Amino acid sequence: MRKFYLIVFTSMLLLLTACSSGASKDSIKVIKFADAGWDSIRIHNSIAQFIIEEGYGYDTDVTVGTTAATLQALEQGDINVYMELWTDNIKEVYEKAIEKGSIIKAATNFNDNAQGLYVPTYVIEGDKKRGIEPVAPDLKTVEDLAKYPELFKDPEDPSKGRIIGAPSSWVVSEHLETKIKTYGLDESYNYLAPGSDSAIVASLAGAYKKGEPWVGYYWSPTWVTAGYDLTLLEDHPYDEAVWEENKGTEFPPNDVVVAVHKDFPTQAKDVYEFLKNYKTSNELTEEALNFMEENEAEADEAAKWWMKEHEDIWTGWVPEDVAEKVKKALN
Known part of the structure; x- marks a missing residue:
């Protein structure tokens, strides 16, 4: 039952779908993953699912929804595993869930990521090959945007950027x-x-193709930040008190973790041990994302490619007998 996608409309729907997984506090038949809507979480889901299905013999499903809905479902046990939980984006909710013990951090997937407001580098430096002159050579920080609203003109309201x-x-x-x-x-x-x-990518791609100014939010790891020459605008150094008060600093250091529901370690102890070893990086994740984009591939195809490229990494997450089963299924 690989990757049977369920659309999240309400937490009640998630509760009902959980009943079909045969889950109890001590056992589980189907391991459910969260898909909160971006490609990198889908790739990490696919890597983990392939290993779990082929190496450990469990069935897996994926439940799709917003960050808020899927995290709530994880707390309730309607979702079992969250492969890419950006902890500081939802810091208060995440910390409360950890404190009350409804979810458990299994591992840090990666912590060398970045996020914020980006501009195409040609806006600042130009691009001689494309005949683009720099239009904002002094643009370095988020606050510097105040000098350039006319460059990033809003087509629906030309009086503003x-x-x-x-x-x-x-x-x-x-x-x-x-x-x-x-x-x-x-x-x-x-x-x-x-x-x-x-929609963000379409906006960026349209401007980039024409060599026009663009400013907007993005994050890494993504194929977008790997594939386009972008510059992350600087911000004030992170200060927790200032951030909590008015977000007037760079984004906080963001541990992206693998989290599980509190009952999962006893429901699937062998899989939990595997997830405790799961660790990648910004660069490793972007490799899979680039493959996905360049080959117009689905996440599960990119996952298999990545696993073939990095056998030395994922085999270190699992016992030797599990690794052999997975390698056999990959070939």
């Missing part, structure tokens, strides 16, 4: 809106929260 934000359903969108107000950029810019990640 436009900053492309995160999708409105993502918690980080609220952080960005607060940051923009803190720096007074709302006086000269409109903030646009697109409906999806793909």
Whole structure:
């Protein structure tokens, strides 16, 4: 039953779907993963699912929903595993869940990621090969955007610039809106929260192809930050008190963790031991994302390619007998 996707409409729906997994506090038949809507989590899901299905013999499913809905489902046990939980984007909720013991951090997937407001590097440095002159050579920080609203003109309101934000359903969108107000950029810019990640990419790709100025939110690891020459605008050094007050610093260091429901270590002890060893990096994740984009591949195809390329890494996460089963299934 690989990758049977269930759309999350309400937490009640998630509760009902959990009943079909045959889960109890001591056993589980189907291991359910969270898909909160971006490609890297889908790749990590696919890597883990392939190992779990072929190496450990469990069935797996994926439940799709917003970060808030899927995290709530993880707390309730309607989802068992969250392969890419960006802890500081949802710091308060995550820490409360950890404190009350409803979820458990199994491992840090990666912690060398970045996020914030990006511009194409040609905006600052130009691009001689493409005949593009630098139009904002002094643009270095988020606050510097105040000097250049006319460069990033909002086509629907030419009196202001436009900053492309995160999708409105993502918690980080609220952080960005607060940051923009803190720096007074709302006086000269409109903030646009697109409906999806793909809408951000379409906006960036359209501007990049024409060599036009663009400013907006993105993060790494993604094929976008690996494939386009982008510059992350600098911000004030992270300070927890300032961040909590008004988001007037760079984004906090963001441990991206593998988290599981509190009952999972006893429901599937062998898989939990595997997940405790799961560790990648920004670069390793972007390799799979690049393959996915360049080959118009699905996440499970990219996962298999990545596993063939990095056998030395994933075989270190599992016992030798499990690794042999998985290698046999890959070939």
